[in-house]
Amino acid sequence: MGLNIHTLIHPIIQKLAYEIIYQKPQSTDNEKTLGILIFYETLRKWLKIDNIYVKKVDALKESYFSNQLDKYLIITNIIECYNFLGEVERILPQSCIKHIEFYKADEISKYSQKLKEHKIIIFEKFLKNYEIINIINYLYKHKITNLNHVKIICITCNQNILKYIAQKYPQLNIYTTKII
Template identity: 35%
Template sequence: MQLNIYLISHPIIKLLSQTIINNQANEAIMTNSYKQIGLFLTYETTRKWIKIHNIYLKKFNKIQQMTLLDPNRKYYIFTKLSNTYKMLVDIQLFLPNMTIIDTVYENNIVLKNKKINHLFDKTSKEIKIIIFDNILQESYAIQLIKYLNQYINTKDIYITCISCYEKTLHIIGQSYPELQIYTTKII
């Protein structure tokens, strides 16, 4: 099986990613570009697997429809918030049951975290994970995937980044060919 790479080619996403990669704008525009690309990348990554339920409530003479996220599924974004905060700041407003986990990475090791271990104690829920980064870094991604793979199948782990190196994709693909990667640019 081969690594699944989704090169996102929507014109709006391309424009935003070029602005960010080339650092072409003032601080206010850059901050706004980060927020927007964070939402677009999250949308592209989750649109095939977010599960919703339509609920119809009958009130006296009318029916009200509500749309809710599946309560049996949990969604997590693992990221280094120091790098991606600007992109992820509004995600929980749109997806309230999407939990953002700040991963600590020092000396090429993802540090074990009791909060992370606690997430996987409740095996009754379906779990989907996004590893989110600006530029995908080989050692960070591999260490984090290896750590998460102890608790969850790699088919439920997705990688989302603005750009990534071809070499990094090749190395990840050798170890974890079933992963799905969403990016705007391969360097």
């Protein structure tokens, strides 16, 4: 079984990603927009929205609520990725964003209880070094979560890193705009 790599090909996502990868972004709004679009595309099959209809005497009111049982833990380097995560809580109200330096995988132990209760999203702007492997190894080695409940999101990812991850953890899902 091979690694599940999903390349996000929506034209707006591609245009914004191109600007961020190859040009200096004109504003942080583009990074926020790209962040919300990438998270939407990545999580649309995970997200469950419940429709609630309340019948009143003179009207019918319709409301939408996200499934309160689904909770998401976003592991990222907030210093590098804060622009992308600014609007994520709007689409993921049951989310918790935690800062982790990927080369310090043992820091994740601070969140071990949340790791068991949450679906895990690892977000890295540019997946270009092997430090993310430390986090995945820690999750796997300590049996903290089922790796099917982990999604990795990045704007670009290095082909060699993908090969390495595919050999060790083929059940992971990676979402990206471009493989370099």
